[in-house]
Amino acid sequence: DVQLQESGPGLVKPSQSLSLTCTVTGYSITSDYAWNWIRQFPGNKLEWMGYISYSGSTSYNPSLKSRISITRDTSKNQFFLQLNSVTTEDTATYYCAREGYGFAYWGQGTLVTVSA
Amino acid sequence: DIQMTQTTSSLSASLGDRVTISCSASQGISNYLNWYQQKPDGTVKLLIYYTSSLHSGVPSRFSGSGSGTDYSLTISNLEPEDIATYYCQQYSKLPWTFGGGTKLEIK
Numbered sequence: 001d002v003q004l005q006e007s008g009p010g011l012v013k014p015s016q017s018l019s020l021t022c023t024v025t026g027y028s029i030t031s032d033y034a035w036n037w038i039r040q041f042p043g044n045k046l047e048w049m050g051y052i053s054y055s056g057s058t059s060y061n062p063s064l065k066s067r068i069s070i071t072r073d074t075s076k077n078q079f080f081l082q083l084n085s086v087t088t089e090d091t092a093t094y095y096c097a098r099e100g101y102g103f104a105y106w107g108q109g110t111l112v113t114v115s116a
Numbered sequence: 117d118i119q120m121t122q123t124t125s126s127l128s129a130s131l132g133d134r135v136t137i138s139c140s141a142s143q144g145i146s147n148y149l150n151w152y153q154q155k156p157d158g159t160v161k162l163l164i165y166y167t168s169s170l171h172s173g174v175p176s177r178f179s180g181s182g183s184g185t186d187y188s189l190t191i192s193n194l195e196p197e198d199i200a201t202y203y204c205q206q207y208s209k210l211p212w213t214f215g216g217g218t219k220l221e222i223k
Contacts, residue, residue: 046214102165
């Protein structure tokens with residue numbers, strides 16, 4: 001069964017970088033599909049942040065394009081989110097998800113708070 | 117960006133009811149519309165993809181319909197485990213965008 005699990009710091013200071021890892025089990029991230037990051041703000045608005053495809057190509061939400069990077073480690077079957085120059089507005093629960101006929105598999109989410 | 121609007125932010129219904137949740141897009145999205153269920157613990161599940169296709173393992177009491185800019189999710193015979201917030205999402209044009217959610221509660 002496909003499972004995704006987010007991990008990373010729960011607290012980040014303003015102006016620093018947010019870095020999260022998504023570990024995938026039960027499916028190789030190089031076989032197919034797009035591997036996404038999605039966040040949910042307090043108040044429950046969902047925002048698609050971007051993806052890295054099975055081939056390694058990326059696509060980002062233009063609202064984040066200058067600050068975001070999604071990379072991967074195929075040997076560990078993991079993909080990563082880096083968001084630079086964070087502010088308190090980046091406080092959210094961050095989810096990783098596999099896309100193919102919808103976001104069919106989601107991690108459980110990890111709360112990241114941006115605060116001094 | 118395509119704006120997705122769920123005009124009903126919360127909805128109260130009784131067990132056994134038929135419930136319809138609506139979603140509209142700011143432009144036509146050619147049926148590229150998915151529905152998700154989020155439980156109070158944050159768990160998110162795909163229910164419907166491409167407007168009306170039922171995701172594997174989803175009960176048949178869930179169904180989707182729509183075209184153009186207007187779409188809906190219907191739950192027939194509401195059960196206690198259906199208490200959740202429901203989101204629509206378009207994948208017609210990047211960036212993918214979500215509706216604001218409809219919270220379903222038991223009356």
